[in-house]
Amino acid sequence: MTNGRGPDPTETLMRPGDLFRLFRARPEGLTRTELAQVSGLARTTVNQRIDLLVDAGLLTTIPDGSRTAGRPADRFVVNEGYGVVLVADMGASGLRVALCDMTARIRAERAEPSDITDGPVAVLDRVVTLFGELLAAAGHAPSEVRAVGVDVPGPVAHHAGRVVTPPIMTGWHDFDIPGHVSRTFPCPVVVENDVNAMAFGEQRLAHPDVANLVYVKVGTGIGTGLIIDGHIHRGADGAAGDVGHIQIDGRDDEPPLCRCGRAGCVEAYASGWALLRDLREAGVDVESVADVVRLTRAGHPEANRRYRAGAAVIGTAVSDVVSLLNPRVVVIGGQLAAIDDVLIASIREVVYRRSLPLATRRLQVVPSRLGHTAGVHGLARLVLDQVYDPRRVDALVAATAHAADV
Ligand SMILES: [Zn+2]
Structure with a gap:
């Protein structure tokens, strides 16, 4: 009432x-x-x-x-003995799986390279195999799995557990991820966007007293996870926080093409794939985003110049997010954020210059504390919130009490 x-x-x-x-x-x-x-x-x-x-x-x-x-x-x-949960953090080029106890502690984990464009059946079958290996090694039966969490590098219709027109996940559109996974593990399967899961992990583990947090992942692409009043903010269709595809107007007469098909997006200027493209065009010998990161860290002048220019563009986009949402903490993660302090310093500088003093007075812009494990930590907590939803607990308690009565 x-x-x-x-x-x-x-x-x-x-x-x-x-x-x-x-x-x-x-x-x-x-x-x-x-x-x-x-x-x-x-x-x-x-x-x-x-x-x-x-x-x-x-x-x-x-x-x-x-x-x-x-x-x-x-x-x-x-x-803790009530069961276990299994989670899989799937990036564009790698995946990380973990077995967690009922307090979200990671008991075992594995990471390996993986190509998301191999399609849902191949990638999810591999995830299910790895889950089976983790369970066997820890001495747990599949029947002890209370829930599974999966995150993907694309837009997710959360309640349906399906990916919707993902730009980089060929073959995944509308695939029934829970249906496929629950053939092996017949339990609730939660599907989430990868950056949302990372944002949730950082908030719950590294900033538990902060209710409003923005996580910006700067890697091959650029994505944002928004935590508002302690909850993931997905928006009406799961597309909230798509900062990478905000268009930066008036910067160039001929803005660079983005992989989303439009031109002049933040990603097209500042993401790992954009820096890779630009450095190749400039005649620098780079094959991958990892090469870009390595060269920039080693002080390569052209790589550094472009990395710094990109950081300023990201700063502009993040300052818009700060003005709109007034978060207490902005966490910067991803491969490019791990290079040095330049990205964070640049974002701080632009945000403090462009956003209102009230929004920046107590704002902290900080590096990710969880790094590669933010996704699995976030997923484990997300999945357990579902398993232990008060209505579900009430139903379980009622069923147990009823069984004892008969
Ligand atoms: Zn775009």
């Missing part, structure tokens, strides 16, 4: 699913006494709810130093 100021906290906390959220937020766990204090619920209600969550396998106990009436008090924590 609402009273116009949001749900009544006491009433919401009556549900086991909402109580369980308190345990997820406290890795150290809670005793019955602490839960009564934190929730404001009567001790009898607390006891009943905790028993239900333990019976459903969601909570377990660890020893506690304190004593209640001479007996050691039980401390309740999220039951």
Whole structure:
């Protein structure tokens, strides 16, 4: 029930699913006494709810130093043994898979080169094989998998779990990713855009007290993940934050062509693929974005000149995002961000010059702390939020209680 100021906290906390959220937020766990204090619920209600969550396998106990009436008090924590989740972070040219426990800790991971243009069947079959190997090595059965998370370098219709007209993912348009993966793992399969997953990972792990964060990935392409009020902002169609294809007007009479088919996009000036193209045209011997990164880091004059010019263009685009969304933190990640501080310094300079003081007064522009693992960390948390959705927890608890009654 609402009273116009949001749900009544006491009433919401009556549900086991909402109580369980308190345990997820406290890795150290809670005793019955602490839960009564934190929730404001009567001790009898607390006891009943905790028993239900333990019976459903969601909570377990660890020893506690304190004593209640001479007996050691039980401390309740999220039951890691409830199952595992599997996640796959798929980039244009590589993939990373991880097996995580029910508190999102990575227990095992593997990374290998992979070409997204091989198409969905080949790439997803490889992911499923790697998942199977991780499970076997960790001694878990496929039936213990509670959910799977997959991210892809393209626009995602989140609820359908499908990729929509991806510019660089040949053959993936409208492919049923959950349908394919759940043939092997019959459990919920979450599909997300890769940069959204990275943004979520950085926010939840590296900036947990920050509700509004923008993650900018500057690699082969340029993408942005937006976290607004603690949630991924996908927009009406999953296309929010497509900063790489904002057009920079009035810069050139003949703006460079973009891989999206238009001309003058941020990507066409400043991305890894654009720098590669420009350096080749200038006669520099480069084969890949990795070569561009290596040359720039080694101080190659032409590579550095273009990298710096690109950084200024990215700064302009990011300052527009800052003016629009007023984030507390802007995280810069990706291959090009890892070269040196130039990209971050340039973005800071342009943002502070172009955005209003109110938006920049407490703004931090920082490098990614999680690097290559931001995607898997974000996916694990995203997937667990779904597994432990309060309504789902309530349904599970009700089903367990009902089974015990019959
Ligand atoms: Zn474009």
